[in-house]
Amino acid sequence: MNAHMQPTGSAYFLTQETQQTERHTLSVLVDNEPGILARVVGLFSARGYNIESLTVSETEHGRRLSRITVVVVATPKVLVQIKLQLERLVPVHRVHDLTAEGNYVERELALIKVKGTGEHRAETLRLADAFRAHIVDATVESFVFEVTGKPDKIDSFIALMGPLGLVEVVRTGLAAIGRGPEGM
Amino acid sequence: MAEKMTGAEMVIQALADQGVEHIFGYPGGAALPIYDAMFQQEQVKHILVRHEQGATHMAEGYARSTGKPGVVLVTSGPGATNAVTGLTDALMDSIPLVCITAQVPTSLIGTDGFQECDTVGITRSCTKHNYLVKDIKDLPRVLHEAFHIATTGRPGPVVVDIPKDIQFALGDYYKPEIETLRHASYRPQVDGDLKAIEAAVDLMLRAERPVFYTGGGVINAGPEASENLRELAELTGFPVTSTLMGLGAFPASNSQWLGMLGMHGTYEANWAMHDCDVMINIGARFDDRITGRIDAFSPNSRKIHVDIDPSSINKIIRVDIPIVGDCNRVLEEMIRVWRSRTNQPRTEAIAPWWKQIEKWRSVGSLNFKNSETTIKPQWAIQRLYEATRNQSKDVFITTEVGQHQMWAAQHFHFDKPNRWMTSGGLGTMGYGLPAAVGVQVAHPDALVIDIAGEASVQMTMQEMSTAVQYRLPIKIFILNNERMGMVRQWQDLLHGSRYAHSYSESLPDFVKLAEAYGGKGIRCENPAELDAAIAEMLDYDGPVLFDVIVEKDENCLPMIPSGKPHNEIILPDTANLGSIIDEKGRALV
Ligand SMILES: Cc1ncc(C[n+]2csc(CCOP(=O)(O)OP(=O)(O)O)c2C)c(N)n1
Numbered sequence: 007m008n009a010h011m012q013p014t015g016s017a018y019f020l021t022q023e024t025q026q027t028e029r030h031t032l033s034v035l036v037d038n039e040p041g042i043l044a045r046v047v048g049l050f051s052a053r054g055y056n057i058e059s060l061t062v063s064e065t066e067h068g069r070r071l072s073r074i075t076v077v078v079v080a081t082p083k084v085l086v087q088i089k090l091q092l093e094r095l096v097p098v099h100r101v102h103d104l105t106a107e108g109n110y111v112e113r114e115l116a117l118i119k120v121k122g123t124g125e126h127r128a129e130t131l132r133l134a135d136a137f138r139a140h141i142v143d144a145t146v147e148s149f150v151f152e153v154t155g156k157p158d159k160i161d162s163f164i165a166l167m168g169p170l171g172l173v174e175v176v177r178t179g180l181a182a183i184g185r186g187p188e189g190m
Numbered sequence: 191m192a193e194k195m196t197g198a199e200m201v202i203q204a205l206a207d208q209g210v211e212h213i214f215g216y217p218g219g220a221a222l223p224i225y226d227a228m229f230q231q232e233q234v235k236h237i238l239v240r241h242e243q244g245a246t247h248m249a250e251g252y253a254r255s256t257g258k259p260g261v262v263l264v265t266s267g268p269g270a271t272n273a274v275t276g277l278t279d280a281l282m283d284s285i286p287l288v289c290i291t292a293q294v295p296t297s298l299i300g301t302d303g304f305q306e307c308d309t310v311g312i313t314r315s316c317t318k319h320n321y322l323v324k325d326i327k328d329l330p331r332v333l334h335e336a337f338h339i340a341t342t343g344r345p346g347p348v349v350v351d352i353p354k355d356i357q358f359a360l361g362d363y364y365k366p367e368i369e370t371l372r373h374a375s376y377r378p379q380v381d382g383d384l385k386a387i388e389a390a391v392d393l394m395l396r397a398e399r400p401v402f403y404t405g406g407g408v409i410n411a412g413p414e415a416s417e418n419l420r421e422l423a424e425l426t427g428f429p430v431t432s433t434l435m436g437l438g439a440f441p442a443s444n445s446q447w448l449g450m451l452g453m454h455g456t457y458e459a460n461w462a463m464h465d466c467d468v469m470i471n472i473g474a475r476f477d478d479r480i481t482g483r484i485d486a487f488s489p490n491s492r493k494i495h496v497d498i499d500p501s502s503i504n505k506i507i508r509v510d511i512p513i514v515g516d517c518n519r520v521l522e523e524m525i526r527v528w529r530s531r532t533n534q535p536r537t538e539a540i541a542p543w544w545k546q547i548e549k550w551r552s553v554g555s556l557n558f559k560n561s562e563t564t565i566k567p568q569w570a571i572q573r574l575y576e577a578t579r580n581q582s583k584d585v586f587i588t589t590e591v592g593q594h595q596m597w598a599a600q601h602f603h604f605d606k607p608n609r610w611m612t613s614g615g616l617g618t619m620g621y622g623l624p625a626a627v628g629v630q631v632a633h634p635d636a637l638v639i640d641i642a643g644e645a646s647v648q649m650t651m652q653e654m655s656t657a658v659q660y661r662l663p664i665k666i667f668i669l670n671n672e673r674m675g676m677v678r679q680w681q682d683l684l685h686g687s688r689y690a691h692s693y694s695e696s697l698p699d700f701v702k703l704a705e706a707y708g709g710k711g712i713r714c715e716n717p718a719e720l721d722a723a724i725a726e727m728l729d730y731d732g733p734v735l736f737d738v739i740v741e742k743d744e745n746c747l748p749m750i751p752s753g754k755p756h757n758e759i760i761l762p763d764t765a766n767l768g769s770i771i772d773e774k775g776r777a778l779v
C-alpha cells in the first residue's frame with residue numbers, strides 16, 4: 007500500500023508526491039451567487055492546488071447557474087481530491103473531469119495587439135490570415151487581432167507575432183464542453 | 191403564511207422556529223437591533239459570555255453534548271474575528287454551529303467603516319458555508335438554510351452575516367420548506383451503497399484479525415449509531431478501538447474495547463491496527479495523529495471506510511471498500527446483512543487474534559509509577575473517575591489541550607456517547623472551560639468537569655465569570671504541573687531538553703482567582719488528601735476551580751512519535767525520551 011511513496015520518516019509527506027502530475031480540465035457547475043468564485047479559488051489556494059487557467063460566466067440566467075472551467079496540474083490522487091473538495095462546497099452542483107472522461111472540445115479566445123509598419127504589416131496580415139485571426143481594431147501603425155482556438159494554436163500565433171511587433175495579449179482562459187448529445 | 195417583521199425580529203423568530211432554547215453571545219453596536227428584539231421575548235435565552243471565543247466553544251459543548259446545533263451571536267468587526275478560533279475548531283471536529291454575526295450597514299460595507307471587517311471573507315475557509323445577507327427578502331430563507339446546512343451531512347459551522355440596516359428593515363417572515371431552499375446542489379448522501387455494504391460484510395465474515403476503528407462520525411450520527419455499533423460488535427465479536435473524538439460511542443467497560451488508538455493510544459489498539467487483516471473504519475478520517483507514518487500504516491489489511499464526506503475517503507489512506515453514507519444507516523444495514531448471512535459471531539475463527547490482543551493488553555501500556563509524595567496526574571484522573579462513578583448524576587467531561595487531555599482520554603472512561611467534549615482536530619487550548627459552560631447550560635443537573643492544564647485554562651479563564659453569573663456549577667480540575675507539559679515533553683523528545691518558554695514563571699493563585707470570580711477555590715498537593723478534596727469539589731453547589739498540584743515532569747505515554755509506525759510505540763518504562771527520535775523526526779509536529 008502506498009508503495010510508491012518514499013519513506014521520508016514523516017507523517018506529513020502528503021505533499022511529497024512522487025506520482026507524475028497531469029494536466030486536467032474540470033468543468034464545474036455552480037450557483038451564481040456572491041462569493042462563489044472566491045470560494046472556489048480559496049479552496050485551491052488553501053489546499054495548495056495550482057490553477058493554470060480559470061474561466062467563469064453565468065450560463066443559465068433563469069436558474070442562475072454559472073459554469074467554471076478550470077485547468078489544473080496535479081497528480082491523479084490530488085485530482086480526485088480536488089473534484090471531491092469542490093463537490094463539498096455548498097453552491098457546487100457538479101464537477102466533471104473532462105480530461106478523465108475523455109471526449110470534449112476546448113477553445114480559448116485571445117485579443118492580440120501588434121504594432122508595425124511597412125513590410126512587417128504585410129507579413130503580420132499574412133500570418134493572421136493563416137491563423138484565421140480577425141482584425142477587430144486597426145490604426146495606421148497597429149492591429150488588434152481576435153484569435154480563437156485551442157490554447158496551443160494561440161500560443162503559436164503569439165510566438166509568431168513576437169518579432170513582428172507584439173505589444174500585448176489578453177486571453178479568456180479555456181472554455182470546454184463534452185462532445186455528444188448529453189449535457190452536464 | 192408570511193408575517194411582517196423586522197430583520198432583527200426574524201432572527202429571533204427563526205431561532206424559535208428552529209427550537210433553539212439557548213444562544214451564546216456578546217453585544218455591540220451593529221448587533222443592537224437583534225439584542226433589542228431578544229429583550230422583548232422569552233423563548234430564546236441568551237447567555238452573556240466574556241469573550242466571543244468563549245461563546246463559540248460554549249456552543250460547541252452545547253452541540254456536542256445534545257446533538258443539537260449550537261448558536262452564537264456576535265457583533266461586527268472584533269466580535270466576528272474573536273469567533274474565528276471556535277468556528278475553525280467546529281469545522282475541524284464537525285460540530286454543527288450557527289453563528290450570527292452583525293455587520294455594518296450595507297451602505298458602509300467596503301468603506302473601512304468603524305468595526306467593519308470582511309466577515310464572510312475571513313470565515314470562508316473556516317466554515318462549512320457562510321452568507322452575507324444584503325436583502326431582507328433573503329433573510330428568512332438564509333436563516334433556516336443555515337441550520338439545515340450546519341446539521342446535515344457532515345455537520346459544521348455556518349456563519350450568517352447580517353448588516354445593521356437589514357436588521358432594521360421590514361420584510362415578510364416565513365419558514366421555508368427544505369425543498370425550496372436555494373442550494374438544490376446540497377444533498378448529502380446518507381444511505382450507503384448496498385453492494386458495497388454487502389461486500390464489506392462478506393469481507394468481515396472472512397476476517398481472521400479484524401478491528402473496528404471508529405471515530406467522531408459515530409457520535410455525530412446520533413445515539414442510535416452508538417447503539418448499532420454495540421450491536422454489530424456483539425454480533426461479530428470483533429475488537430473495537432476509537433479515535434479521541436469517538437470516545438463513548440463504544441462502552442469502555444466492554445471486554446471488546448481496546449482503548450483509544452493513535453499517538454497516545456494503547457499498545458493493544460495500535461498493534462491491532464497495525465497487524466489486522468480487515469480494518470473497519472466507521473466515521474473516522476485517518477488523521478495523521480492516528481496513522482503515524484502512512485507508508486507503514488496497517489500494511490497487510492483490507493480496509494473498509496464508512497464516511498458521510500466523500501472527500502474523506504482515499505484522501506490519506508487508500509481503502510478497498512469505500513462506503514459514503516451516514517454511519518447510523520450504514521451500521522444498521524451492516525447488521526441486517528450480517529444477520530442474513532449468519533447468526534454466529536466469529537468467535538472461533540478470531541480466537542487466536544484475541545489471544546494475541548490479550549498478550550498486548552497484558553503489557554499494561556497505561557501503567558505508571560505512582561508516588562506517595564506527589565500527585566501523579568494519571569492517578570488524579572483515576573481518582574476523579576472513581577469519585578464520579580458512584581454519583582447519581584450524569585457525568586460530562588471537557589478538556590483543554592495538552593498532556594492532561596491525553597491522560598483524561600486514557601484514564602477517564604466513557605460508557606455513553608456525547609459525554610466527552612474535547613478539541614481534537616484543531617487542538618485549541620482554552621476550549622474546555624467554555625465548553626463546560628455550554629454543556630452545563632444544556633444539562634443543568636449534570637456533573638460537568640473540565641479536565642484542564644494550568645496553561646490552557648488561562649486562555650479562556652474569564653468565562654468563569656459567565657459560570658458564576660448563570661449559576662452553572664462547573665468543576666475545573668486543573669492538573670497543575672507548572673509547565674506546558676506537552677510542549678515540554680516534545681522538547682525532551684526532540685530538542686535536547688531545551689525548555690524554550692514552556693513553563694510558567696508566574697502562575698495566578700487559582701484559589702484566590704476562583705474567589706475573586708465568586709466561585710470556590712480548592713488546592714491539593716498531597717496524594718493522601720486528594721480523595722477528600724475531590725469529594726469537597728463534587729459536593730460544592732457552584733463553580734469550582736480545583737488546583738491539583740501534580741508531578742511536574744511526567745511524560746504522557748505510550749506515544750507513537752510523529753513519523754514512526756504503530757509498532758514503534760514508546761512504552762511507559764522507557765527512561766530516556768531524548769534518544770528515541772532521529773534527525774528527520776525532529777522536523778515533525
Ligand atoms: C491556542 C493554542 N496555542 C498553542 C498550542 C500548542 N500547545 C499544545 S499543548 C500546549 C501546552 C499546554 O499546557 P497545559 O495547558 O498546562 O497542559 P499540560 O500539557 O501541561 O497538561 C501548547 C502550548 C495549542 N494547542 N493551542
Ligand SMILES: [Mg+2]
Nearest residue numbers: 643644673675
Ligand atoms: Mg501544564
